[in-house]
Amino acid sequence: MNTVLFVSNGHGEVAIAERMAKELPPEIACDHLALVGTFEHSAVMRDVGPRRAMPSGGLVAMGNMRNIARDLGAGLIGHTLAQLRFLSGVQHTYRVAIAVGDVYALLMALRARASATIFVGTAKSVYVAPYGPLEERVMANARAIFVRDTATARRLLAHGIDARTANVIVDLYASDDAAMIDAPFDPRLALFPGSREAAYGDALMLCRVVRELSAGKPKLGALLSVAPGLDAARMEASFAGEGWHIRHRDDPYAPFSLFSGDREVVRAWCGSLSAMLHGTTLVLGQAGTANEAAAAAGIPVVAFERTKTHAWYRKRQIGLLGDALLIVTGDEHSVAFAVAGLLDDPVRRERMGSIGRERMGAAGGAKLIAQEVVRLCG
Numbered sequence: 001m002n003t004v005l006f007v008s009n010g011h012g013e014v015a016i017a018e019r020m021a022k023e024l025p026p027e028i029a030c031d032h033l034a035l036v037g038t039f040e041h042s043a044v045m046r047d048v049g050p051r052r053a054m055p056s057g058g059l060v061a062m063g064n065m066r067n068i069a070r071d072l073g074a075g076l077i078g079h080t081l082a083q084l085r086f087l088s089g090v091q092h093t094y095r096v097a098i099a100v101g102d103v104y105a106l107l108m109a110l111r112a113r114a115s116a117t118i119f120v121g122t123a124k125s126v127y128v129a130p131y132g133p134l135e136e137r138v139m140a141n142a143r144a145i146f147v148r149d150t151a152t153a154r155r156l157l158a159h160g161i162d163a164r165t166a167n168v169i170v171d172l173y174a175s176d177d178a179a180m181i182d183a184p185f186d187p188r189l190a191l192f193p194g195s196r197e198a199a200y201g202d203a204l205m206l207c208r209v210v211r212e213l214s215a216g217k218p219k220l221g222a223l224l225s226v227a228p229g230l231d232a233a234r235m236e237a238s239f240a241g242e243g244w245h246i247r248h249r250d251d252p253y254a255p256f257s258l259f260s261g262d263r264e265v266v267r268a269w270c271g272s273l274s275a276m277l278h279g280t281t282l283v284l285g286q287a288g289t290a291n292e293a294a295a296a297a298g299i300p301v302v303a304f305e306r307t308k309t310h311a312w313y314r315k316r317q318i319g320l321l322g323d324a325l326l327i328v329t330g331d332e333h334s335v336a337f338a339v340a341g342l343l344d345d346p347v348r349r350e351r352m353g354s355i356g357r358e359r360m361g362a363a364g365g366a367k368l369i370a371q372e373v374v375r376l377c378g
């Protein structure tokens with residue numbers, strides 16, 4: 001049996017790697033090294049190598065010295081050395097290594113000395129920050145290169161880098177396993193608080209927004225994403241004291257609901273992203289990959305910032321999604337007012353959806369990359 005190694009560099013990148021692995025035939029076994037976080041939930045990838053959660057959740061790019069300092073204090077150097085030792089110990093074991101994320105992930109994947117290495121670049125784009133000369137030098141060591149948009153691929157081709165376009169984030173929405181969710185909401189919102197530590201606090205704020213909106217719309221409700229790596233029980237407990245009636249559900253995919261009086265307003269969801277997005281009118285999201293998947297599905301996305309100075313990660317997302325993303329500054333009342341206006345403006349929602357689909361591109365990237373993996377496996 002051929003064995004390939006996925007090397008991911010972030011929470012969203014794990015979902016992307018898993019989506020590609022699902023396209024591979026059963027005779028190809030998939031191992032997975034998570035450079036960031038701890039993941040043991042995949043049905044199609046076997047986790048290998050040292051895994052450890054870091055305070056930043058992997059957000060250390062763009063000179064984010066605060067996050068870098070926190071990770072260093074949490075043992076980042078020792079953890080990285082352990083991962084390098086693991087990769088040195090498995091050299092020449094894998095037929096193909098697939099790096100998913102940024103060039104750092106590619107550097108680590110190259111350390112495995114697989115028969116061939118593929119780079120799936122999710123972090124950079126000419127819409128935000130193009131790959132630089134040093135990054136291009138590293139990318140030249142990959143047998144195949146896939147980037148998220150055509151403009152970025154063209155720029156790399158002009159620099160002698162044979163890159164193709166494949167945005168697997170689109171496939172996270174377009175996957176065939178999208179089950180229907182029986183939730184009595186109309187309109188239905190999707191809440192993406194993210195997948196890092198801040199998600200617990202952001203979930204409280206997003207649900208306050210939904211409660212305020214529901215006062216004027218008697219059927220409105222929302223699905224609250226509990227991302228892999230988050231603790232659903234901790235998320236449920238965090239709503240105590242928020243004025244909600246919390247009802248635990250005997251359902252691993254929908255573990256609890258939040259009621260305002262006798263009315264269910266929010267239902268937690270631990271299942272697939274594709275199932276969550278089907279039937280959704282609007283996304284309130286503090287996430288990265290999930291926000292982009294929503295835009296790819298043609299769903300308008302609203303994010304909030306507490307100050308007028310956007311964090312670098314949100315600036316990056318603004319560059320990638322353009323007017324498919326609305327940023328609202330302020331408290332939950334400001335967000336609720338903006339969302340209410342957007343819900344009452346179907347023309348604007350349609351325009352935002354069209355921009356999102358255009359920016360994110362077509363589905364099929366996972367299958368395209370899987371075909372390349374199969375070819376390189378022989």
